Amino acid sequence: MSTRDVGTDYEEVAIRHLSQFGLELVAQNYRLNNGEIDIIMRDDEFFIFVEVKYRASAAFADVLEQISAKQLQRVRHAARVWLAKHQLSEHTTACRFDIIAITGHPFNIEWLKDAF
Numbered sequence: 001m002s003t004r005d006v007g008t009d010y011e012e013v014a015i016r017h018l019s020q021f022g023l024e025l026v027a028q029n030y031r032l033n034n035g036e037i038d039i040i041m042r043d044d045e046f047f048i049f050v051e052v053k054y055r056a057s058a059a060f061a062d063v064l065e066q067i068s069a070k071q072l073q074r075v076r077h078a079a080r081v082w083l084a085k086h087q088l089s090e091h092t093t094a095c096r097f098d099i100i101a102i103t104g105h106p107f108n109i110e111w112l113k114d115a116f
Contacts, residue, residue, distance in 0.1 A: 010054040011038050014100040017109050023048065027082070035078030039100075047088075047095040049079045051115075054102045067099065072116050 008029075015025055023041040030037040039050040053066055075097065080090050099115040102108070 010102050011052050013102060013107065013109070014050065014052045015039060015041075017100065017111070018048075018050070030078060030082055032078050032081055035074035035081070037075055037078045037082065040082065045094045047083070047093060048098050049075060049082075049095065050098045050100055051075055052100045052102065054107075056104065072097075076116075 011028060015028070018039075018041050019025070021043075023043045025039070026042050026047065027040040028038070030040060037049050038052040041048040041050060051067065051071075055066070079095065079097070083090050083093055083095070096114045097116045099110075099112040101110040101112065103110075
């Protein structure tokens with residue numbers, strides 16, 4: 001299984017998890033040349049841009065340590081572009097950036113709301 005396939009599988013896990021809390025899927029794998037958003041969900045008036053991270057084991061490093069400042073900038077940029085393409089303004093649209101960290105088998109899911 002490729003890295004992309006593994007990522008897609010765990011994005012699906014994240015979508016199911018978030019859906020249990022009433023969030024609705026808007027888009028998945030929104031890609032630009034210089035940025036990507038794994039999942040875009042909606043919770044009432046909020047658009048939630050979700051970064052999904054997976055580690056098979058917590059023994060090596062915490063899954064959240066994998067996220068660099070540069071990667072967060074790319075996610076923010078992609079979110080601004082996505083909002084603009086949908087005639088929404090980043091200044092007037094309620095949105096937040098969450099992280100879903102998935103570790104191990106059976107997996108543990110950690111949901112960090114408004115993470116960055």
